[in-house]
Amino acid sequence: xxxxxxxxxxxxxxxxxxxxxxxxxxxxxxxxxxxxxxxxxxxxxxxxxxxxxxxxxxxxxxxxxxxxxxxxxxxxxxxxxxxxxxxxxxxxxxxxxxxxxxxxxxxxxxxxxxxxxxxxxxxxxxxxxxxxxxxxxxxxxxxxxxxxxxxxxxx
Amino acid sequence: xxxxxxxxxxxxxxxxxxxxxxxxxxxxxxxxxxxxxxxxxxxxxxxxxxxxxxxxxxxxxxxxxxxxxxxxxxxxxxxxxxxxxxxxxxxxxxxxxxxxxxxxxxxxxxxxxxxxxxxxxxxxxxxxxxxxxxxxxxxxxxxxxxxxxxxxxxxxxxxxxxxxxxxxxxxxxxxxxxxxxxxxxxxxxxxxxxxxxxxxxxxxxxxxxxxxxxxxxxxxxxxxxxxxxxxxxxxxxxxxxxxxxxxxxxxxxxxxxxxxxxxxxxxxxxxxxxxxxx
Numbered sequence: 001x002x003x004x005x006x007x008x009x010x011x012x013x014x015x016x017x018x019x020x021x022x023x024x025x026x027x028x029x030x031x032x033x034x035x036x037x038x039x040x041x042x043x044x045x046x047x048x049x050x051x052x053x054x055x056x057x058x059x060x061x062x063x064x065x066x067x068x069x070x071x072x073x074x075x076x077x078x079x080x081x082x083x084x085x086x087x088x089x090x091x092x093x094x095x096x097x098x099x100x101x102x103x104x105x106x107x108x109x110x111x112x113x114x115x116x117x118x119x120x121x122x123x124x125x126x127x128x129x130x131x132x133x134x135x136x137x138x139x140x141x142x143x144x145x146x147x148x149x150x151x152x153x154x155x
Numbered sequence: 156x157x158x159x160x161x162x163x164x165x166x167x168x169x170x171x172x173x174x175x176x177x178x179x180x181x182x183x184x185x186x187x188x189x190x191x192x193x194x195x196x197x198x199x200x201x202x203x204x205x206x207x208x209x210x211x212x213x214x215x216x217x218x219x220x221x222x223x224x225x226x227x228x229x230x231x232x233x234x235x236x237x238x239x240x241x242x243x244x245x246x247x248x249x250x251x252x253x254x255x256x257x258x259x260x261x262x263x264x265x266x267x268x269x270x271x272x273x274x275x276x277x278x279x280x281x282x283x284x285x286x287x288x289x290x291x292x293x294x295x296x297x298x299x300x301x302x303x304x305x306x307x308x309x310x311x312x313x314x315x316x317x318x319x320x321x322x323x324x325x326x327x328x329x330x331x332x333x334x335x336x337x338x339x340x341x342x343x344x345x346x347x348x349x350x351x352x353x354x355x356x357x358x359x360x361x362x363x364x365x366x367x368x369x370x371x372x373x374x375x376x377x378x379x380x381x382x383x384x385x386x387x388x389x390x391x392x393x394x395x396x397x398x399x400x401x402x403x404x405x406x407x408x409x410x411x412x413x414x415x416x417x418x419x420x421x422x423x424x425x426x427x428x429x430x431x432x433x
Binding site for chain 2: 008011038058061062065066109110112113114120139142
């Protein structure tokens with residue numbers, strides 16, 4: 001039986017909250033004029049997908065789709081990486097779920113597209129393993145968007 | 156037959172939109188003044204490896220043959236997808252350039268950014284080009300002061316980027332096309348015209364998604380783009396025939412990111428709806 005939008009959103013938020021607590025213990029690096037993606041994406045603003053987060057999330061979407069790499073430290077405007085340190089595998093997973101949330105909340109298939117590509121290992125990260133449950137979340141999101149938001153109605 | 160002071164930049168091999176442009180222009184009594192038929196190697200590592208072994212000309216010719224072969228669509232499927240159109244495209248078969256324009260310039264280059272291309276464009280006597288390919292145009296061509304027309308599958312500024320046909324179907328519910336003068340941005344140039352069409356459907360069509368996707372790009376999408384181009388040139392060309400002076404406006408300032416290649420799973424959903432039983 002297919003899940004409803006609320007059920008999928010609940011599952012997404014649940015996963016993000018659990019991960020938030022876990023990640024906050026690990027973070028702590030602060031440098032001026034540096035955007036520490038590892039720290040930033042675990043903030044409440046990103047969890048809530050505040051308006052200010054939209055452009056940043058879109059930039060990250062481009063990094064997934066075009067550059068196919070995610071680093072930990074970027075220039076403040078996210079224009080370029082400033083240190084060749086990869087984003088941790090757990091943060092890649094966190095970003096993946098954030099993309100799913102953005103897709104669902106904003107009815108924007110572009111985020112779902114990027115999330116699906118992350119699961120397909122577009123980032124070429126052998127260390128980034130997705131559990132079956134996490135993979136299934138993308139397809140639940142797709143099913144919800146398909147039924148409730150429009151592929152069927154539009155096309 | 157009206158000769159439009161326009162040069163088609165044709166990167167040869169697997170480029171179905173070129174045949175569509177030429178056929179639709181001809182249908183409306185027009186032809187381009189020049190076709191630049193360009194054999195190219197391309198920038199992928201495999202292509203460049205081939206060039207190192209075979210040399211520029213032989214590798215470009217071989218790649219053209221391979222690209223044309225890859226563009227083929229099963230005849231029955233091509234017929235189904237083009238049922239509504241009076242013109243029938245034959246993906247994989249290059250048009251007869253010599254009979255489609257009074258002047259044809261054959262050229263072999265390494266890639267789009269090869270200086271030989273820039274030189275040929277400078278020397279050809281025309282200033283307006285129609286870009287008949289995908290990918291990004293090198294900045295050097297814009298710096299040279301040319302006007303480069305492009306017909307993009309998707310209504311800009313809403314649908315910019317890759318896989319415009321499928322994203323248009325998914326996001327706007329129908330295919331759309333835009334004609335604009337290219338600039339250094341991705342699908343951001345001064346806009347001449349847009350049009351949206353009824354969503355197609357082929358109820359019960361049972362084709363493997365990858366084959367259908369390929370076929371749509373080869374023999375459905377080019378019709379939409381060529382139709383708009385012919386309409387624009389027929390209705391908007393100034394009396395002085397100056398194609399640089401088509402009425403064009405800057406695009407609306409819409410805060411929207413680009414679309415990238417559609418993931419096969421999303422693509423599958425869109426394609427299956429196109430073929431859903433009525």
